[in-house]
Amino acid sequence: MPRPDLEKLGVKYRRIPVLAIGRDVYLDTRLILRKLEEKFPNGKLGSDKPEQQFIERLLERYMVEGPVFQEAAGLVPSAFLKDPIFAKDRKGFLGRDWTPEEMDEGRPECLVFIRNLFDLLETTILADGRQWVLETERPSLADLQAIWPVDWVTSLKMPSHVVSEEQFPKVYAWISRFRAALKDADSAPTAVPMTGDEAFSYIKSIQGSKEPNPEDAVDEDDPQDFERGTLVEIYPSDWGSEHRDAGRLVALARDEVTIMAAGALDLRIHAPRTGFKMTAVGKAAATGGTKL
Ligand SMILES: N[C@@H](CCC(=O)N[C@@H](CS)C(=O)NCC(=O)O)C(=O)O
Incomplete structure (x- = not known):
């Protein structure tokens, strides 16, 4: 800390790595690897x-x-x-x-x-x-x-x-x-570095509608029983939990939660369900299970 580039984008999560594909920001290596595997099947x-x-x-x-x-x-x-x-x-x-x-x-x-x-x-x-x-x-x-x-x-x-x-x-x-x-x-094509300001301008330039994506779904049988549109916070449960991303719930699956964070950019922030907590804004987290 501080992480001025992430702050500028409106990401409160303090840990690394994070992945952004367009306006979709993925937190945590586990979800990042899963998305890379899904989105780039040729390099799976x-x-x-x-x-x-x-x-x-x-x-x-x-x-x-x-x-x-x-x-x-x-x-x-x-x-x-x-x-x-x-x-x-x-x-x-x-x-x-x-x-x-x-x-x-x-x-x-x-x-x-x-x-x-x-x-x-x-x-x-x-x-x-x-x-x-x-x-x-x-x-x-x-x-x-x-x-x-x-x-x-x-x-x-x-x-x-x-x-x-x-x-x-x-x-x-x-x-x-x-x-x-x-x-x-390392001999593969090198990545093009981008500054925080460039990343901000890029994401701003591709911002589309504020509406959820058509494929977004909130699982009605989810044990946490949140409705689409609920204002929630997502944050890691082990450490850095005071750094919370807040937004409207747009999708909820067995191992992924997606919120629409309302900041300077309309980011869709995704986190895994295990190792992360999701709570309604203003409500304390349930303890949920035993600590290791
Ligand atoms: N479960 C997370 C853990 C990420 C994590 O803890 N990353 C460390 C660096 S390896 C970090 O960002 N620590 C917080 C800090 O240094 O501010 C993941 O797999 O991505």
Whole structure:
């Protein structure tokens, strides 16, 4: 924070990444990947086989929604927290206060968790020497879902007798292959950078009617029982929840909520249902389930 470009567009959500396709803004990697897969089927990375889709979804739930991010974040060096601005910004992030003392105290438990994660990969899915998680020729969606926290933690200093190439050679070889594949992907046509002002002008220029899209539907059997047009707020349930996007409900599906946010731009903001809360403006959130 601050994120002036997103603020200008009228997006209150503070986390990254976000994806904009025209005036549709998608929050959260899980929804972003799903939309990219749907909208660009020629570059699709996911499988068509239900049992493999099951693995992709479970990986997504465990690695992105589940406990892994939180445990991996616990390995961030406490030296960072000496910067008071950074420490203040992190306060409350993932249920911690992020004081250097608290981080140092929690590190051994996080290391135990991460070592178990490496062990799981080393002794099961990678044990037979395969190159990629679903034995594909190139990295697939399952690799993406599984590798990102694993790759990330290797950049945070971990004691070599706990997690290292010697301890987990197959996991480290998989990470190296993945990094090489990323390098190759860099040779693809490069993206054209855009400033925040350019993005604003572009979205403004394609603004159409304020009416919902014809395919928008609000599921009448939805357990939350909101009607189309209700003024709601959407926000992540784990952290950054004070940054809420408000607007009229235009579509509600099993795993996607869409609101029409009324700001300087008529943005349609989409969020997944799990890991996010939707509440009527002015109403407190129900607690909904047990905390991990
Ligand atoms: N569940 C979200 C998590 C996004 C997230 O937490 N992103 C981090 C960066 S990796 C972030 O934006 N943190 C908030 C901040 O630094 O302000 C997703 O998968 O997109």
